[in-house]
Amino acid sequence: TIGAMAGRMGLECYLIGGFVRDKIMGRPTKDVDIVCTGDGIALAHAVAATFPHRPHVSFFKNFGTAHFRYNGIDVEFVGARKESYAAHSRKPEVTEGTIEDDQRRRDLTINALAISLNSNNYGRLIDPFDGLGDIERKIIRTPLEPDTTFSDDPLRMMRAIRFAAQLGFAIVPEVFESIRRNRSRLKIVSQERITDELNKIMATPTPSIGLDLLYRSGLLQEFFPQMVALSGVEIVEGKGHKDNFYHTLQVIDNTAAKSDDLWLRWAALLHDIGKPATKKFEEGHGWTFHGHEVVGERMTPKIFRQLKLPQNEKMKYVAKLVALHLRPISLTKEDITDSAMRRLLFDAGEDLEDLMILCESDITSKNRQKVKRYLE
Numbered sequence: 512t513i514g515a516m517a518g519r520m521g522l523e524c525y526l527i528g529g530f531v532r533d534k535i536m537g538r539p540t541k542d543v544d545i546v547c548t549g550d551g552i553a554l555a556h557a558v559a560a561t562f563p564h565r566p567h568v569s570f571f572k573n574f575g576t577a578h579f580r581y582n583g584i585d586v587e588f589v590g591a592r593k594e595s596y597a598a599h600s601r602k603p604e605v606t607e608g609t610i611e612d613d614q615r616r617r618d619l620t621i622n623a624l625a626i627s628l629n630s631n632n633y634g635r636l637i638d639p640f641d642g643l644g645d646i647e648r649k650i651i652r653t654p655l656e657p658d659t660t661f662s663d664d665p666l667r668m669m670r671a672i673r674f675a676a677q678l679g680f681a682i683v684p685e686v687f688e689s690i691r692r693n694r695s696r697l698k699i700v701s702q703e704r705i706t707d708e709l710n711k712i713m714a715t716p717t718p719s720i721g722l723d724l725l726y727r728s729g730l731l732q733e734f735f736p737q738m739v740a741l742s743g744v745e746i747v748e749g750k751g752h753k754d755n756f757y758h759t760l761q762v763i764d765n766t767a768a769k770s771d772d773l774w775l776r777w778a779a780l781l782h783d784i785g786k787p788a789t790k791k792f793e794e795g796h797g798w799t800f801h802g803h804e805v806v807g808e809r810m811t812p813k814i815f816r817q818l819k820l821p822q823n824e825k826m827k828y829v830a831k832l833v834a835l836h837l838r839p840i841s842l843t844k845e846d847i848t849d850s851a852m853r854r855l856l857f858d859a860g861e862d863l864e865d866l867m868i869l870c871e872s873d874i875t876s877k878n879r880q881k882v883k884r885y886l887e
């Protein structure tokens with residue numbers, strides 16, 4: 512329908528982006544993106560008018576995009592664009608372009624694939640940057656020189672890492688080096704867009720993969736220095752402590768293996784966040800992080816504000832789990848009192864099960880089984 516209507520209007524049109532990538536990879540597809548030469552909004556209206564019940568078309572004139580929902584599928588239309596960026600401006604100059612111009616402004620080769628819907632070459636894959644080969648090789652590359660692609664929109668650096676983590680692809684060294692070089696450019700990107708990508712990484716089955724890439728590329732330091740502060744090991748009088756950054760990654764993975772809840776994963780991410788501020792070396796004893804869970808509880812709202820995460824019940828839940836996470840460990844001591852037990856049950860309330868997942872995921876909780884038995 513879409514191709515035929517575009518033909519009648521004298522436009523070329525193509526399926527593009529994530530839909531094409533996911534179809535080729537055999538992943539479930541969600542939204543459909545259509546790019547056409549000329550007026551995408553007019554095409555969207557014309558197509559919608561041919562469907563029974565005429566879906567409502569919403570559009571943004573300034574961006575030249577239009578969108579409707581049909582049979583539970585989001586269909587988005589955009590006119591093919593050519594973008595050119597001046598060195599010191601964030602806003603590109605946008606002009607009408609060809610399909611190849613539109614593919615050049617995409618973030619990654621695997622996201623720049625198009626399928627023709629035109630009658631003369633219907634179904635043909637248009638792949639000027641060998642995105643198909645990159646899907647087969649399982650690699651992340653940019654359509655243009657990575658420095659160009661990334662400086663045009665620095666969020667693409669995070670997207671490269673997010674797709675590597677989601678798809679299990681490797682970022683080619685040239686691209687990874689470019690991310691390291693351009694990392695400070697992330698500062699011009701809005702926090703909402705950054706956090707969106709971060710949460711997509713947090714939602715992957717093994718969040719440590721993406722988080723470690725963020726750390727090693729230097730991007731994490733740009734927007735979440737408190738987490739980077741967890742890294743490293745100090746040795747005094749021959750005594751070292753564990754690297755709390757890598758420990759935290761392990762706890763997140765263990766938590767992710769047990770639950771899909773994004774906010775429980777955030778609690779895992781923040782469970783030791785108070786440690787750098789409370790770290791002390793006590794002579795004859797060793798390293799202590801006394802009170803770090805209280806500091807962590809206090810830091811949680813600040814971090815939620817900084818990352819523009821919701822300031823609501825979710826945040827309170829995360830802060831509460833951060834504060835409580837060591838309590839079940841203290842319950843394993845031999846002389847545990849009934850009142851301490853009751854307090855934990857009371858404080859954790861309906862989040863008790865989540866608290867237990869968090870504590871069980873913390874591989875340094877030595878007495879996991881004991882805690883479980885107490886609670887049972």
Ligand code: ATP
Binds near residue numbers: 527528529530544
């Ligand atoms: P998902 O839906 O899993 O996030 P997706 O590839 O559909 O994957 P979207 O963010 O919906 O991701 O973007 C759709 C398409 O738009 C991408 O496949 C890519 O071609 C293009 N795109 C999105 N964001 C950017 C960007 N920052 N720079 C360049 N191209 C982008």
